[in-house]
Amino acid sequence: MATAAIPHLPVLVIHHVLQFLPTKHAIRMSSLCKQWAGLWSSVPVLDFEEEEDKPHAEFINFVDRCLEIQEKYEHLDKFRLHMKFCLFEDRYKFNKWLGFAVERRVKELDISFSRIHRSLGFALLSPLHNAKSITSLNLENATIANRGEPISLPSLKTLSLTTVRLQVSSVISSLISGCPCIQYLSLTSTSSFNYYVISMQTLLDAKYLTSLNLEFVLITDDSNNDPPIGRLPCLKTVSLTSVNMHYGTFAQLISSSPSLEHLSVSVFFPHYNISPHILPSSSLKSFEVGIFNSDVVQVSGAETLESCTLVLESPRQIKCIRLDGCKNLKHLSIRAPPLPNFTLQLHGCKHLVNVSLDIPKLYFTRISSNVEWRNFYSLAYYLGKFQSFENISLYVDDAEALIFPKNMRKFYDPPLRTVNTLTVFISSPRGAKDSKLRHSLFWLGPKSLSIIYSDL
Numbered sequence: 206m207a208t209a210a211i212p213h214l215p216v217l218v219i220h221h222v223l224q225f226l227p228t229k230h231a232i233r234m235s236s237l238c239k240q241w242a243g244l245w246s247s248v249p250v251l252d253f254e255e256e257e258d259k260p261h262a263e264f265i266n267f268v269d270r271c272l273e274i275q276e277k278y279e280h281l282d283k284f285r286l287h288m289k290f291c292l293f294e295d296r297y298k299f300n301k302w303l304g305f306a307v308e309r310r311v312k313e314l315d316i317s318f319s320r321i322h323r324s325l326g327f328a329l330l331s332p333l334h335n336a337k338s339i340t341s342l343n344l345e346n347a348t349i350a351n352r353g354e355p356i357s358l359p360s361l362k363t364l365s366l367t368t369v370r371l372q373v374s375s376v377i378s379s380l381i382s383g384c385p386c387i388q389y390l391s392l393t394s395t396s397s398f399n400y401y402v403i404s405m406q407t408l409l410d411a412k413y414l415t416s417l418n419l420e421f422v423l424i425t426d427d428s429n430n431d432p433p434i435g436r437l438p439c440l441k442t443v444s445l446t447s448v449n450m451h452y453g454t455f456a457q458l459i460s461s462s463p464s465l466e467h468l469s470v471s472v473f474f475p476h477y478n479i480s481p482h483i484l485p486s487s488s489l490k491s492f493e494v495g496i497f498n499s500d501v502v503q504v505s506g507a508e509t510l511e512s513c514t515l516v517l518e519s520p521r522q523i524k525c526i527r528l529d530g531c532k533n534l535k536h537l538s539i540r541a542p543p544l545p546n547f548t549l550q551l552h553g554c555k556h557l558v559n560v561s562l563d564i565p566k567l568y569f570t571r572i573s574s575n576v577e578w579r580n581f582y583s584l585a586y587y588l589g590k591f592q593s594f595e596n597i598s599l600y601v602d603d604a605e606a607l608i609f610p611k612n613m614r615k616f617y618d619p620p621l622r623t624v625n626t627l628t629v630f631i632s633s634p635r636g637a638k639d640s641k642l643r644h645s646l647f648w649l650g651p652k653s654l655s656i657i658y659s660d661l
Contacts, residue, residue: 213240224250224282228271246274249282251306255289257319264288265298272305281309287317303332310338312360317345333358344369349376356383365391371401378407387411388439394421405454409435409461416442424450424458437462441488444469446495464488471495503527510534517541524548534558560590581609582617588649589620596626597651604631608638608645622650629656 223231223245231245231252251271255264268286284306291299306314314333333339334356341363348370361384371377381387381403390411392401400423408417408424414437422445426433440462452474459465466488491512494502501524502515510531517540525548528534534554540563541547551558584606591597601607607629609617621627629646639656646654 216244219244220248223248227252227254229253229267247278249278249280250285251275251281251283252285254285254287255319257289261289261292265295268302269298272302279309281306281311283313283315284311285313285315287315287319289319291318300332307332307336307338311336312338313341314339315341315343316347317343318347343367349380356380358384360386362386363389365389365393366401367391367393368395377401377403381407381411384411386413388413389416390414391416391418392420392422393418396421400449404433405457406433406435408458409433409437412437413439415439418442418444419448420444420446422448424448424454426451426454433457435461438464440465442467446471448472450474466490469493469495500524501527503529504531506530508532512536512538514538515540526550527552529553537561539564558587560587562590564594581613585609585613585617585620592621592623592650594624596628597621597624598628598630600630600632602632604638604642608641609648614645614648619648619650624649624651626653626655627651629654631656631658 219241223234226234228245228251231248235241235243235245253264253268253271255261284302286302303314303316314336333342337357337359339358340360342358342361343363343365345367346369356379358380364381364384364387366377377392381390392403394401400421401419402423402425403419404425408414412435417440437458441464443458443462443465446469448471450472455472455474459468468489468491470493487509489507489510491514492504492507492510493514493516495516495518503525504510504513504527506529508530510528511533513528513531513534513536515526515538526539527550528537529550530553531551532553534551536559537551538561539549543564547564588599627646627649643654643656646656
């Protein structure tokens with residue numbers, strides 16, 4: 206059977222293809238035809254990944270042979286090394302490989318181990334202390350041992366540490382301080398028993414940060430020293446997961462980030478008795494809340510906020526959500542376990558808010574909103590979002606806003622037909638249209654209705 210011939214391609218095209226392949230596969234591709242033979246060794250990318258079912262020594266020897274062949278080349282764009290583990294006797298070769306990459310002015314360095322050996326204590330950063338060419342550094346399940354040597358990575362823009370073991374907790378701050386151009390920072394620890402520790406001043410010194418991702422991290426406020434100073438004018442995305450910090454430190458992080466657009470929060474504020482709130486940001490567009498050790502979540506003055514998502518885990522965790530002055534809010538999503546009671550306040554919204562609620566067996570709910578409704582149909586649609594609740598309290602300024610037209614009531618399904626009790630608080634005085642209001646509210650569908658006229 207005839208086989209298709211591989212077309213003749215420019216060497217630059219072949220190089221471009223090979224640099225996206227693991228080195229092992231690139232070597233195999235070189236056997237396809239004479240034109241491809243040996244070209245893998247001139248590709249400025251080395252990508253090694255150890256296979257689980259192969260002997261560890263076989264992988265070590267393979268990497269050694271490949272580096273010997275590439276010895277004559279002086280430039281390396283990327284060095285990726287994913288191993289099952291690094292034994293004590295592998296330390297010398299491992300540091301030799303890192304030195305090989307640094308000597309060839311490597312730009313991207315990606316080191317990962319499938320599992321970490323706690324008995325292993327090699328100084329991983331030793332060959333990297335003055336790696337001036339590195340722009341991206343990713344370490345996973347590795348060990349960092351720093352004995353006080355200064356770290357200088359002047360070109361580093363991306364730093365990602367995942368479940369990295371630290372022999373000295375101050376290594377994190379030393380590492381970040383040695384990266385004056387860092388733009389993306391991701392620190393992910395294993396659990397609350399292995400928090401990374403970083404000072405607020407260290408973060409504020411990274412003035413070119415655009416993205417910050419922290420998980421199981423303790424942020425200290427240096428309260429015993431001078432207050433931290435600085436701003437993060439380029440920071441646009443912040444994700445804080447299981448982060449332990451004082452509320453004042455959190456407030457400073459937000460207020461120091463004037464360009465912040467996306468904020469995801471799952472934080473613990475120790476010894477905080479007053480309900481914290483998210484400070485206004487002139488540029489915040491999306492906000493997500495997870496674990497939050499307060500019974501109130503409040504966002505004030507975020508005029509550009511368009512989307513808000515709350516994913517709550519504990520039924521005792523939250524009682525009230527307040528969104529004040531969020532003029533452009535369009536989407537609100539809340540998912541929580543069964544709650545005994547819950548208050549939702551939306552004030553200052555210009556648009557109809559698309560609400561998605563997943564709160565099973567909610568017994569009592571208060572809804573307060575001064576949204577300027579475009580028409581009665583949009584109001585009915587909005588109220589229908591809460592039909593899964595048993596008891597609802599609704600706060601309004603003008604009673605006439607709830608008097609739905611008769612024609613609409615004839616053809617539109619009642620939006621609250623599964624609600625047991627509807628309590629309406631009206632700030633305007635009782636008027637001549639009270640009977641019309643009652644008829645309209647009963648049309649909504651509640652089994653029981655109560656109207657209270659009082660100032661909010």
